Amino acid sequence: MAQGVLVITEQIEGAFRKVTYEALSEGKQTAAALKCGTAAVVLGHGITDIAEQLGTYGPDTVWVADDPALKEYTVDAYANVVSDLVRREDPAVILIGATTQGRELAARLSARLEAPLAMDCVALRVDEGNVTATRPMYGGKVLADLALKGNPCIIAVRPNAMAIRKSEGAGTVEKIDVNVGDAAIRFVEKQLEAEKTDLTEADIIVSGGRGMGGSDFSILEALAEVLGAAVGASRSAVDEGWRPHSDQVGQTGKVVSPNLYIACGISGAIQHLAGMSSSKVIVAINKDEDAPIFAKADYGIVGDLFEVVPAITEAVKKLKAQI
Ligand SMILES: Cc1cc2nc3c(=O)[nH]c(=O)nc-3n(C[C@H](O)[C@H](O)[C@H](O)COP(=O)(O)OP(=O)(O)OC[C@H]3O[C@@H](n4cnc5c(N)ncnc54)[C@H](O)[C@@H]3O)c2cc1C
Numbered sequence: 001m002a003q004g005v006l007v008i009t010e011q012i013e014g015a016f017r018k019v020t021y022e023a024l025s026e027g028k029q030t031a032a033a034l035k036c037g038t039a040a041v042v043l044g045h046g047i048t049d050i051a052e053q054l055g056t057y058g059p060d061t062v063w064v065a066d067d068p069a070l071k072e073y074t075v076d077a078y079a080n081v082v083s084d085l086v087r088r089e090d091p092a093v094i095l096i097g098a099t100t101q102g103r104e105l106a107a108r109l110s111a112r113l114e115a116p117l118a119m120d121c122v123a124l125r126v127d128e129g130n131v132t133a134t135r136p137m138y139g140g141k142v143l144a145d146l147a148l149k150g151n152p153c154i155i156a157v158r159p160n161a162m163a164i165r166k167s168e169g170a171g172t173v174e175k176i177d178v179n180v181g182d183a184a185i186r187f188v189e190k191q192l193e194a195e196k197t198d199l200t201e202a203d204i205i206v207s208g209g210r211g212m213g214g215s216d217f218s219i220l221e222a223l224a225e226v227l228g229a230a231v232g233a234s235r236s237a238v239d240e241g242w243r244p245h246s247d248q249v250g251q252t253g254k255v256v257s258p259n260l261y262i263a264c265g266i267s268g269a270i271q272h273l274a275g276m277s278s279s280k281v282i283v284a285i286n287k288d289e290d291a292p293i294f295a296k297a298d299y300g301i302v303g304d305l306f307e308v309v310p311a312i313t314e315a316v317k318k319l320k321a322q323i
Contacts, residue, residue: 003091003092004037004038004089004093005027005031005036005038005093005095006027006038006086006089006091006093007020007038007096008094008102009043011042011044011050012192013192014044014046015050016053016054017099017159018159018160019098019099019102019200020054020097021057022157022159023096023097023162024057024059024095025162025164026095026162027095028165028167030126031093033126034093034131036092037060038058038060039060039061039062039091039171040061040062041065041085042062042066043078043081043082044065044066045067045069045070048064048066048173051173052173056166058167058168061172061174062173063085063176064174065175066175066178067178070180074183074186074187075105076180077185078105079105080180080182081176081178081179083112086109092131092153093131093153093155094152096157097156097159098119098156098159098255099159099200103119103156107119110154113152115154116153117154118148118153118156119135119156120135120156120157120158121135121146121157121161122135122157122257123162124155124157127147131148132145132147132148133146133148136278139271139277140277159200159256160200160202160256160257160258161257161278196230196246198230199232199249199254200254202229202230203229203259204224204259204260205231205260205262205279206220206227206232207220207232207234207261207262208220208237208242208264208266208305209233209263210240210265210267211264211266211286212264212305213265217231217233217242217243219305220264223309223310227260229262231243232248233247233248233249234248234249234250234266234269234272235271250272250276251271253275255276256275256276256278256279257280259279259281260280260281261276261281261283262285263283263286263293264286264305264309265285266284266286267286267291277296282296282298282299283299285303285308286300286301286305287304289302
């Protein structure tokens with residue numbers, strides 16, 4: 001695939017993360033514009049069977065690095081294996097999800113391969129054979145177009161920002177020889193938060209801030225349940241110990257781009273907006289009509305969240321009962 005597009009996939013316990021399909025769909029389109037092929041690489045152990053699931057998204061080749069040493073992600077081992085593959089296959093563009101794992105791996109590969117890296121991109125286009133990546137900057141206040149000059153160039157795509165498109169052409173699945181090399185990092189233990197949708201992949205997020213007044217988020221959880229949403233929080237709510245840090249949205253929390261973001265009792269500080277302003281539709285519920293969040297919201301409700309949120313939950317329940 002010399003000078004093609006390589007997508008580094010991410011799977012957890014044998015299930016691909018949604019951003020993998022987003023990156024692959026974008027990779028396929030980019031490859032079409034560059035008139036080259038698309039490949040994907042899957043790393044892990046016991047994952048050869050799942051590699052075929054990628055076929056519907058159109059890669060020409062799926063490289064499988066299946067080895068006990070890759071069962072759990074460590075940046076050393078994964079970077080060693082991917083950089084060997086990159087040196088051999090010589091892709092022009094590498095796409096990876098800007099997840100916690102993807103950000104770390106992308107940065108390591110960028111240093112190792114002396115390749116330019118654009119982090120947290122929300123769009124890609126090809127201009128006269130050159131890839132331009134768009135990413136939010138200054139806490140989401142501007143969108144910057146970055147022209148990447150280098151070979152390969154690495155682009156980490158923000159989860160939920162790009163469309164998933166199925167594509168023709170089931171590719172071949174090929175195993176690669178794995179040499180994890182020297183690894184300074186050793187995997188010790190992993191603790192998964194059971195049954196919780198990752199905020200970065202949620203279609204809908206209901207977030208609570210200091211206006212919740214305490215750790216009882218049950219009215220938000222009830223709304224989230226009827227909407228099939230995940231629950232997020234502002235830093236104030238996290239600092240108060242009302243929610244775990246993994247729920248925090250913002251500059252020092254998670255960057256999210258759901259289809260719908262409902263901010264309840266959140267004032268709209270710049271550091272919070274940095275994490276959610278690329279949401280497709282923003283609804284704000286706040287009792288202060290001058291709260292800055294209303295400047296960013298598509299729909300605003302001035303009112304007491306303890307009255308408004310249960311009313312919305314009931315209305316959604318009624319609507320769902322009619323379907
Ligand atoms: C370096 C740095 C990094 C940061 N990173 C983050 C980050 O990642 N994420 C983040 O969120 N913040 C972050 N912050 C903090 C940020 O500046 C704000 O302090 C924080 O976002 C405020 O949280 P809040 O909106 O929940 O609280 P507040 O600003 O106190 O707002 C509470 C809102 O609730 C409303 N309210 C109160 N009661 C009700 C009610 N009954 N019904 C309806 N509305 C009600 C009030 O009108 C008010 O607007 C960071 C700050 C710094 C300096």
